[in-house]
Amino acid sequence: MISVSLAWIAEKVEGTLNTKSVEQLKIKGVSTDTRTLQPGDLFIALAGPNHNAHDHLFRALEKGAAAIIVSQPVDCPLPLILVEDTKIALGKLGAAVKQEVNPKTVGITGSSGKTTVKEMVASILSVKGKVLFTKGNYNNDIGVPLTLLRLEKQHEYAVIEMGANHLGEIAYTTNLVEPDVATIVNAAASHLEGFGSLFGVARAKSEIFKGLGTKGTAILNRDSQFYSFWEGKTSHLNCLTFSPESAEGDYHAEDIAMGMDGCAEFELVCPTGRAAIRMSIPGTHNVGNALLAAALSINVGANLEEVQLGLFNMREVGGRLNVKQLTNQIRLLDDTYNANVASVNAAIDLLATFSGNRIFVFGDMAELGDKARYYHEQVGEYAKSKGITSVYSLGVLSQFASAVFNENGFHFDTKEALIDMLNQNVAFEQRDISILVKGSRSARMELVVKEIEESPVGKFERRRERIAC
Numbered sequence: 001m002i003s004v005s006l007a008w009i010a011e012k013v014e015g016t017l018n019t020k021s022v023e024q025l026k027i028k029g030v031s032t033d034t035r036t037l038q039p040g041d042l043f044i045a046l047a048g049p050n051h052n053a054h055d056h057l058f059r060a061l062e063k064g065a066a067a068i069i070v071s072q073p074v075d076c077p078l079p080l081i082l083v084e085d086t087k088i089a090l091g092k093l094g095a096a097v098k099q100e101v102n103p104k105t106v107g108i109t110g111s112s113g114k115t116t117v118k119e120m121v122a123s124i125l126s127v128k129g130k131v132l133f134t135k136g137n138y139n140n141d142i143g144v145p146l147t148l149l150r151l152e153k154q155h156e157y158a159v160i161e162m163g164a165n166h167l168g169e170i171a172y173t174t175n176l177v178e179p180d181v182a183t184i185v186n187a188a189a190s191h192l193e194g195f196g197s198l199f200g201v202a203r204a205k206s207e208i209f210k211g212l213g214t215k216g217t218a219i220l221n222r223d224s225q226f227y228s229f230w231e232g233k234t235s236h237l238n239c240l241t242f243s244p245e246s247a248e249g250d251y252h253a254e255d256i257a258m259g260m261d262g263c264a265e266f267e268l269v270c271p272t273g274r275a276a277i278r279m280s281i282p283g284t285h286n287v288g289n290a291l292l293a294a295a296l297s298i299n300v301g302a303n304l305e306e307v308q309l310g311l312f313n314m315r316e317v318g319g320r321l322n323v324k325q326l327t328n329q330i331r332l333l334d335d336t337y338n339a340n341v342a343s344v345n346a347a348i349d350l351l352a353t354f355s356g357n358r359i360f361v362f363g364d365m366a367e368l369g370d371k372a373r374y375y376h377e378q379v380g381e382y383a384k385s386k387g388i389t390s391v392y393s394l395g396v397l398s399q400f401a402s403a404v405f406n407e408n409g410f411h412f413d414t415k416e417a418l419i420d421m422l423n424q425n426v427a428f429e430q431r432d433i434s435i436l437v438k439g440s441r442s443a444r445m446e447l448v449v450k451e452i453e454e455s456p457v458g459k460f461e462r463r464r465e466r467i468a469c
Contacts, residue, residue, distance in 0.1 A: 001149050002097060003028045006067055006079060009042065012096035015069065015083035022079040027066060030149045032090065032142065039064030044090050046142070047071060053086075087142065094145025095176040101151040103132065103158040104300040107177050109170055109208045110185025111201060112343035113289050114139075116281070117185055118161045119317050120293030124302050124310030129156035139163040144173040157300060165367070167195065167204050174211035181299045182208045183219040183292060187226050188342030196369075202226040206233045219295045222249045223288075240271075242295050244288035251295040253277075253287050262323055262350055268294055268307070275304040280314050282323050282333075284353075285346035321347055324453075330426075332452060333436040336445040339365045344379050347438050352386040356432030360388050361418065361448060362402070363439020364395035373400050380404030390425075392418050395443055419451045426457060 007023035010016065017023065031037040032044050034056050043060040045053035045068060057068060057076045067079040071086045083089040098105070106121055108114045115134075122133040132155045138147050139161040147160060160177045164170045174182070187202040195201045206229070209218050218234040220227060222243040231239065243249025244256075247269075254267040262282030268275045268291065277294075279286055294307045302310075316322045321335040331354060335347045344365065351358050360383050368375050380401030383391060393402035393411045402409030412418040426433055435452065439445035 001027075001029050002100060002151065002153055004097075004100075006042075006081070009069075009093060010081045013069065013081060013083055013089040013092045015081040015089060018080050018082065022067070025066060025079065030090075030093065030146070031060075031065075032146065034059040034063055037063045037065060040066045042067050042069065044069045044086050044093075045071070046086050046090070090142065091145045091172070091176050094148035095178070097151050098148045098158070098177065101153060101155055103151065103155045105158045105160065105177060105179045105181075106296045106300060107160050107162060107174055107179030107182035107208055107211070108185065108296070109162045109164070109183075109205050111188035111205070112338075112340055112346070113185040113285070114161050114163070115337075116286065116317055116320055117183075117289050117293050117296070118159050120290060120311060120314055121159045121296050123314040124293060124297040124307050125157045125159065125300070127306040127310050128302060130154045131157045131159060133159040134161040137163075140165075141169055141172055145176055148176065162208060164204055164207075165195075167200070168207070170204060171207035171210050174208045176211075178211050178213070179208075179216065180212075181217040181219065181296055182212055183296060184208060184221065184224075184230060185289070185292060186221055186224055186342055188340050199226075202229060206230055209234050209237065212237055217299045219251075219292060219299070221288075221292075222246060240295060240299070242288065242291040244284075244291055249291070251291045253291060256284070256287055258284065258353060262353060264290075268304070270294065270298065270304075272298060273304055275308050277308060278312050280312055281316055281321070283321050283346060283350045285349065286321075321350065326453065326457070329429075329432050330457060331432070331434040332449065333434065334446075334449045335436065335438045336363075336449055337441070339363070339438050339440045339443075340368075341365070341375050341379060344438055345382050347436055348379075348383050348386055348388060351388060351434055351436040354432070354434040356434065357426070357429055358387070358389045359392065359422070359433065359435045360390070361392045361394070361422075361435060361437045361445070361452075362398045363393075363437075363443030363445040363448070364397045366440040366442045368397075372397050376400040377404060380409070392422065394418055394445075394448065395439070398439070398443075415448050415451055418448065419455050419457075422452070423456050 006025040027042045029041040031041045043065040069081045125131045162173045184205040217238040220241050222241040240250040242251040251270045256266040263279045268277045324332040376397045377400045390408040391402040391405045393399045399411040402411050
């Protein structure tokens with residue numbers, strides 16, 4: 001964070017500083033969690049339905065907090081700023097720091113793929129200069145301002161991911177971020193309990209364009225069923241499109257070819273020219289993500305050479321469709337970070353490109369409302385249509401996907417039982433084996449990945465060689 005005075009902070013959050021003697025006290029960091037608070041930080045006491053940080057102010061004192069922001073009178077020797085709402089104060093402070101640093105800013109939302117697109121844009125822009133980008137899941141109404149507070153004077157670019165589970169959340173965060181260019185990667189069945197319907201998802205995502213202003217640029221997914229709806233929301237803006245499927249997109253792909261590693265090569269065609277792109281992460285769906293990342297980056301100053309280099313050098317994102325070659329015969333596709341129908345189908349598409357025995361290990365997709373069973377059955381039908389060999393399900397809802405496969409569908413109550421069956425079924429398999437593991441965060445499917453890596457499945461090839469001898 002940039003170094004600012006306590007008086008400056010009090011002004012920006014519209015609060016009252018309890019003493020003038022510390023007005024010029026310099027603050028270089030902000031924390032909302034006493035567990036990670038560093039000496040000299042400003043501590044903001046957030047209050048929620050299940051936790052009130054005002055109860056931990058003396059812990060903040062012990063950890064070396066320089067000052068605190070509170071929303072209720074407290075007995076504490078630290079300098080304090082009193083505000084009406086500490087969460088709103090956090091947002092105001094994040095927005096003020098962003099305005100002070102004033103980097104070129106990219107805003108990204110969507111039901112799936114937004115983290116991958118964010119990482120792609122950050123990789124491209126890092127070729128040009130210093131980039132701040134969202135870390136982990138800091139993409140909600142608390143995480144976004146905390147991300148903005150990490151800005152330093154040297155940051156030329158900011159790439160901010162914005163998520164939501166209810167209407168109004170993205171409208172709030174995008175007004176803090178004030179992006180120069182913004183996009184919706186897609187809208188799919190996710191968080192339906194908060195949005196009510198798929199159209200509710202699309203409407204909530206469209207809130208990202210409210211913070212753009214008349215000089216902002218919106219990048220729209222021309223292949224989305226909600227393209228016309230979003231186009232109507234951006235008629236006052238500079239509007240461009242991307243499409244991996246149609247040459248009508250301002251940013252589109254030609255001559256797509258998939259490598260043996262599942263990574264794509266293609267020709268990027270856009271208003272500034274053409275460039276040969278070689279992806280470093282697998283999946284045909286990442287062609288669309290790369291087109292979008294190129295559009296976002298170019299519209300804040302990147303050139304085609306920087307796009308090429310940034311996409312080629314991009315590193316894998318943990319738990320997001322990483323391909324791990326366990327042996328010469330066994331390939332593990334780890335896509336366990338999260339799941340909705342669109343992202344599951346994209347992972348199935350990649351699994352379908354590999355030859356041999358293709359096994360889909362599926363955990364529950366969360367927050368799908370009263371159509372949850374239907375969406376899980378739909379995933380099973382899609383996997384079957386793509387020629388997937390078998391489905392192993394783990395969870396209450398995922399069993400409706402494995403049921404579609406009849407005798408090639410297996411449902412388990414524990415991951416241990418799943419791993420045991422997997423070991424049995426591949427023990428004497430002569431073909432190549434590709435195993436996709438996918439599920440929502442609540443399904444904890446990363447634990448299944450770990451079990452597979454440590455189980456005899458990963459040693460299958462050596463066992464078979466011994467048998468052959």
